[in-house]
Amino acid sequence: MTEPRRSVGFGSRFGWLAAVVWLVYLGQPLGTIWKHPPGLARDLGLVAIVAFGAGYLALFVRLRAAIWRRRSIPPGQAAAALGGLFAIGALIIPSAGEDWMVTLVYVSASAVLILPTRAALAVVAVLVVIPVVVPQFVPGWEPESGVAFAVLLAAVAVFAFGRLVERQTQLLDAQQEIHRLAVAEERARTARDLHDILGHSLTVIAVKAELAGRLLEIDPGRAGAEVADLERLARDALADVRSTVGAYREITLATELASARTALRAAGVVAELPTSDVELPPARSELFGWAVREGVTNVVRHSGARRCVIRVRPDEIEVLDDGRGPLVDGADGPHPGHGLLGLRERAEQLDARVVVGRGPGGRGFRLQVSFAGALP
Structure with missing residues (x-):
């Protein structure tokens, strides 16, 4: 610089x-x-x-x-x-x-x-x-x-x-x-957001494209619906990138849960998601939204899971699956990368804690974001 x-x-x-x-x-x-x-x-x-x-x-x-x-x-x-x-x-x-x-x-x-x-x-x-x-x-x-x-x-x-x-x-x-650090922080924030947005969106697009390819000869009608979904997802990803660059994109828990339902269904993963909205402050809702996005992306991309459970409480969110899980308990998963690192950075800004490891009974993968103190 x-x-x-x-x-x-x-x-x-x-x-x-x-x-x-x-x-x-x-x-x-x-x-x-x-x-x-x-x-x-x-x-x-x-x-x-x-x-x-x-x-x-x-x-x-x-x-x-x-x-x-x-x-x-x-x-x-x-x-x-x-x-x-x-x-x-x-x-x-x-x-x-x-x-x-x-x-x-x-x-x-x-x-x-x-x-x-x-x-x-x-x-x-x-x-x-x-x-x-x-x-x-x-x-x-x-x-x-x-x-x-x-x-x-x-x-x-x-x-x-x-x-x-x-x-x-x-x-x-x-x-x-101060100027140098501000520029470096802004670059890191933009890189982190683009990674999280494109990583999730492109993963879902890849899964749907694969599914549409398999359905072309078996069920052309459903394949057409999947292709239509692909077009919508691509447009949404483009809008997310533009809004990120413009610094006005908003991530919320509700919107990410809706996207997670679509992504898990496309990947053939049984989803157990909250059926009612949880009232959260905006900062916490955004952080939990990022947690859902990162957790579901890992489930679809890496875990090989058949079932995914998302539990939301006012001071905690948990994403569980029954897939391969981390190689070592407490590690970032089978394919650690920038996503969890970005989630940890966001959590630290709100004094929240990110825990990853094996799920209950030592099976699958568990991602948890929790607050110990009062609502931020």
Whole structure:
């Protein structure tokens, strides 16, 4: 199955603008550099601050692409990028003086974004100390507690943003997994329903076709009636398939008992079915209908039985025959397949129990679906 593509909207195409907005704080050192007397220091400062802003943006875009692709920047590359960003920022010191410390805010934010948590904490701690300690050793500089606070605040804000991005990524993964499971469940449901519908209908059609073939020379009139039944059954099967694909087909106990009577009679099996309707909730009626369909299909197709009994109670249904029965008591029968598996899945959805095995006295086959609790 093709994995759903992530939506590509304004946020995914222009998310880098969020990093551009924060470059406004470089205006302070830029203004100081611009006021510096013309010369090598001023030119170096201008080039360095432009390179610093470009490097910060490039690092942001690189990290964003790595997150989108479920990858991380290798530690060596991350350390080199961070060191390079710090060094470029330091180049503006000759022209910007103590205002260069504004660049530490960007280095702090970048460290939290690209380094492992412990390494990022260590880097942020050093960057917080620099604006307070370094000015004490440089004549004319004043300790910048405001810059130190900004460095710490930027680290905390970016850390929170990173956790938000991580949660968003997990949410996207969860949504994709839910979509995948829903598609898989729908495919399994459709396969199960088609198997149950066609398995039963085609079995009855095959039995009637065989009977009609034997009656052609003995009793042409009855053979014609069987052929007419074949046409009706084929049309019913086609309608069932169409309604299954359209997801509006309804299975009930009453309709399946009527179909079972026809199928058993065509197969020459004596049928003992309930003579009165049992009032059941819709969900239970549908489950018992599937049980009748599966049980009768097995009787007609595999059992070689001469007699089939269906007993219905409000909390239980039983299908019994006097045929070969399972090879091992408790097994799914002589020819286990998808039908009983599908019936078990339906029963589990309603907290019902499916039991298969030998019939009373160790003879034949017994299929039982029962509820232990209250009506669903």
